[in-house]
Amino acid sequence: MSEFVSKVDKEARQRAAEILKKKFLSILDQINKGESLVLEMPRRTLENTVYDEQRKLLLLGENKVKRNFLDLNEARRFMQTTLMGSIIYDALINNEYPTIRDLYYRGKHSIVLKAPNGKTYEENTWDEQKESDSVIVDVEVLTSLLREDMLILSKEKGKLVGDMRIRSGNDIIDLSKMGHGAYSIEPTPDLVDIVDIKADYVLVVEKDAVFQQLHREGFWKKYNAILVTSAGQPDRATRRFVRRLNEELKLPVYILTDADPYGWYIYSVFRIGSINLSYESERLATSQARFLGVSMGDIFGTPKKKAYLTERERNNFIIKAKDYDIKRAMEIRNYQWFKTKNWQEEISYFLQKKAKLEIEAMASKGLKFLAFQYIPEKIQTGDFIS
Amino acid sequence: MSEFVSKVDKEARQRAAEILKKKFLSILDQINKGESLVLEMPRRTLENTVYDEQRKLLLLGENKVKRNFLDLNEARRFMQTTLMGSIIYDALINNEYPTIRDLYYRGKHSIVLKAPNGKTYEENTWDEQKESDSVIVDVEVLTSLLREDMLILSKEKGKLVGDMRIRSGNDIIDLSKMGHGAYSIEPTPDLVDIVDIKADYVLVVEKDAVFQQLHREGFWKKYNAILVTSAGQPDRATRRFVRRLNEELKLPVYILTDADPYGWYIYSVFRIGSINLSYESERLATSQARFLGVSMGDIFGTPKKKAYLTERERNNFIIKAKDYDIKRAMEIRNYQWFKTKNWQEEISYFLQKKAKLEIEAMASKGLKFLAFQYIPEKIQTGDFIS
Incomplete structure (x- = not known):
């Protein structure tokens, strides 16, 4: 690590890395227990966006979404979320400061699978940044960490x-x-x-x-x-x-x-x-x-x-x-x-x-x-x- | 003036106000001498933009343009240039910090003229900011003062x-x-x-x-x-x-x-x-x-x-x-x-x-x-x- 990096950054990294690790380790737990693999997080839709009269804030409601690895419709998103989680985790423990654009590039590749029937399947992790950005938000709501907590940097005008x-x-x-x-x-x-x-x-x-x-x-x-x-x-x-x-x-x-x-x-x-x-x-x-x-x-x-x-x-x-x-x-x-x-x-x-x-x-x-x-x-x- | 304004600003104002005043006073001189009113400045056209091989810079060439008050085609631009000069001068001596958008607003009005024949004529000083911005550049090349020298501020990203x-x-x-x-x-x-x-x-x-x-x-x-x-x-x-x-x-x-x-x-x-x-x-x-x-x-x-x-x-x-x-x-x-x-x-x-x-x-x-x-x-x- 560069000797010039500040102490607050180091501490912030540790906090975030620990939370991320814990969250994703729970998937391993599911595997060990022979359960089906599920990621549960608040649903991010307009219907589940509520205006809290008391606090006068727009908030996510109680509605949850379950991303099931064994559901064909959700397997891709499951893969994307765990991939993004691991890229962010790597960045944290390697003292990196990625931007959301970096994260898009870092994860962008094709997964090639040779199936038992001999055929080869190819699947892109993601194609456009819009897609990977949305996955970053998934990781945020899943862990309750904002991207800033995970030392993801961005352009600033303020x-x-x-x-x-x-x-x-x-x-x-x-x-x-x-x-x-x-x-x-x-x-x-x-x-x-x-x-x-x-x-x-x-x-x-x-x-x-x-x-x-x-x-x-x-x-x-x-x-x-x-x-x-x-x-x-x-x-x-x-x-x-x-x-x-x-x-x-x-x-x-x-x-x-x-x-x-x-x-x-x-x-x-x-x-x-x-x-x-x-x-x-x-x-x-x-x-x-x-x-x-x-x-x-x-x-x-x-x-x-x-x-x-x-x-x-x-x-x-x-x-x-x-x-x-x-x-x-x-x-x-x-x-x-x-x-x-x-x-x-x-x-x-x-x-x-x-x-x-x-x-x-x-x-x-x-x-x-x-x-x-x-x-x-x-x-x-x-x-x-x- | 606000007591918080810095000394360098006060000095910069004085310098710019003096140069502006001198330049525009020369018009009064022309009137006093009974000469026709002319503003002369470097021509700002692509043809008069030259690449200086030695200094490796794009510069204005030797070509001059004369804005003649008594030329019907040029009277409007003559009016605009002197109007802008006076607005900027006022801002300088009144310790203002206008933006180019302010200068557009400050000068924007209709000049109403009752002609000897009884008819009323109306002429807008300028309609769009593109027009007033171009007049600001005229004042810049006329006086060799950049807008910053005249304490005209702008949005900054750097x-x-x-x-x-x-x-x-x-x-x-x-x-x-x-x-x-x-x-x-x-x-x-x-x-x-x-x-x-x-x-x-x-x-x-x-x-x-x-x-x-x-x-x-x-x-x-x-x-x-x-x-x-x-x-x-x-x-x-x-x-x-x-x-x-x-x-x-x-x-x-x-x-x-x-x-x-x-x-x-x-x-x-x-x-x-x-x-x-x-x-x-x-x-x-x-x-x-x-x-x-x-x-x-x-x-x-x-x-x-x-x-x-x-x-x-x-x-x-x-x-x-x-x-x-x-x-x-x-x-x-x-x-x-x-x-x-x-x-x-x-x-x-x-x-x-x-x-x-x-x-x-x-x-x-x-x-x-x-x-x-x-x-x-x-x-x-x-x-x-x-």
């Missing part, structure tokens, strides 16, 4: 700055001393120790360029905030890190996106998790995240509040909603977690106005307006949607 | 780690103490001071996930390298920072991408600049960058060297080149800066084999193979293409 110190690997990093740059979140955010923090809330901005602006202007210093960007659709590490800031440090989390259904969706991924990956929301979703804006009320005003844009600004800045925006809004309106009074009003307002707005339009009124009026005023008056 | 200290804003940052994370390059890399550095070369990896792996494995510590990722197609800040590492510190720069025409293109953007933006290559391109791999010789071997992949690995890992890969390769073959013996051989080899390979296929032989054999061996033996 960044943060703020008055906090963290321990990552062998280093202590002061996230308030990043100059004009930022700290790029690591792929295994659970291995990060939060050493100390001085902050009143977390502001997550969808757009990297807006993050750069707010950072440069000293926004987080002035308002005692942790500033995060997901740089678009958030990746797993960013979601997990934001969740930890909320859960462990009790910091309120505000999400700032464009005023359109895509922005709402980004908020929703932070808050609820995605439907496809509900098995992970238990650890990745921040059920208390709030949508700070931009809201329809910010653009057009409401009976209770003045619009932030003038008539003239609206004329220049508003973008007409496209058909796919309307369609998306109609879908979102029916999601259970959007069935709050505030959200239903927001979506109706959007469908009535058929208008969307980019956050940059707010910045074009002056970055000071965005940084020192719009955002802090909305946070102070509790003008968010959840 | 990251780095390595044994170096930099000063950015008011902070000194130790890029060897980033834990498992990384330093996210700031949008104005010319405002970074390189305080000290201990490195033998710069390794730029196209893929963020591969960067994460090499970083985690301690690659840069073991080989005394600065490790950079462009996370795909490189942005301006990453290109500029890599150029500075090469030019100011004389560090060799190696680019590691997939073995396909898209990977070659990424190398080419680092090395030469893009055809559309040749006005900037003078400061952004690293004319001495070397393509480390993955090369066709690494996959299939050459008369002089053994392949890194076995026959069986090739069968499993190689991806058949698509039609667009072939087409792209034929185009690239004709670019002047690919007309070296080594590149022509590489492209011919590709066209003959019609095969491409992802860097992850190399990692799937074991991350240790990639980090501690393939990369260092190729660097040590000078096995690169340029």
Whole structure:
């Protein structure tokens, strides 16, 4: 092993390897006992995805699936799951850091079988990465280990700055001393120790360029905030890190996106998790995240509040909603977690106005307006949607 | 102004504002002298883009364009250029950090004119961002200031780690103490001071996930390298920072991408600049960058060297080149800066084999193979293409 690998990594490996080993050894037990070989795990289907009203999370239900080796329909998936388990286990004990793409390549080959009748059969382990990715999820739900727990790395886009110190690997990093740059979140955010923090809330901005602006202007210093960007659709590490800031440090989390259904969706991924990956929301979703804006009320005003844009600004800045925006809004309106009074009003307002707005339009009124009026005023008056 | 803004930013603003002011004041001079209003700048067309053999850079040629206010065909562009100049100037003296999207919004409105004949005319300043972006480039070539010099910020994807200290804003940052994370390059890399550095070369990896792996494995510590990722197609800040590492510190720069025409293109953007933006290559391109791999010789071997992949690995890992890969390769073959013996051989080899390979296929032989054999061996033996 490289002498530079950190201690937390070594310990994480041991934990994961042990759990994996135990799980797969139970198959050997079945063989020894002469039982039929079965892998049992939660069923990952839309029907078995439930919205937990209490915890406000999308979770996998009670429904289990049994993968039976001796069932012709399931033998292939059984083989794939055990193959993937062994590849991941090998990577763990060999101190490797595979990506899901690596795992696809590592397992990709043809199994050749010479049958008793003399014929030769060939079966590919998997053909496309979509297939091996799905097998990785099987291993995750089977073992209750997330891929990050198994030291599987991935591309990361999330960044943060703020008055906090963290321990990552062998280093202590002061996230308030990043100059004009930022700290790029690591792929295994659970291995990060939060050493100390001085902050009143977390502001997550969808757009990297807006993050750069707010950072440069000293926004987080002035308002005692942790500033995060997901740089678009958030990746797993960013979601997990934001969740930890909320859960462990009790910091309120505000999400700032464009005023359109895509922005709402980004908020929703932070808050609820995605439907496809509900098995992970238990650890990745921040059920208390709030949508700070931009809201329809910010653009057009409401009976209770003045619009932030003038008539003239609206004329220049508003973008007409496209058909796919309307369609998306109609879908979102029916999601259970959007069935709050505030959200239903927001979506109706959007469908009535058929208008969307980019956050940059707010910045074009002056970055000071965005940084020192719009955002802090909305946070102070509790003008968010959840 | 926010009390948190750094001194380097204030100084950069003053420099840029002065140059802009001087340039546009010359228009007032023309008015005072009763001359016709003309803006003169290098012509930005493919015909006026020349490959400088000596400096090995794509540059704008000698050809100038004159934008004449009293020429009906040019009056609109004249108006746009002066409008953009004034918006950027305002942003500079008001301590703003606009993005190109902000600048689009800030200038977007209709100019209404009541003509002497009583009729009302309306003209939009610009309709789409493509238009305003092009006007920003006009201001850049007119003033010889890059957008970064004018404190125009943008989304940034580039990251780095390595044994170096930099000063950015008011902070000194130790890029060897980033834990498992990384330093996210700031949008104005010319405002970074390189305080000290201990490195033998710069390794730029196209893929963020591969960067994460090499970083985690301690690659840069073991080989005394600065490790950079462009996370795909490189942005301006990453290109500029890599150029500075090469030019100011004389560090060799190696680019590691997939073995396909898209990977070659990424190398080419680092090395030469893009055809559309040749006005900037003078400061952004690293004319001495070397393509480390993955090369066709690494996959299939050459008369002089053994392949890194076995026959069986090739069968499993190689991806058949698509039609667009072939087409792209034929185009690239004709670019002047690919007309070296080594590149022509590489492209011919590709066209003959019609095969491409992802860097992850190399990692799937074991991350240790990639980090501690393939990369260092190729660097040590000078096995690169340029």
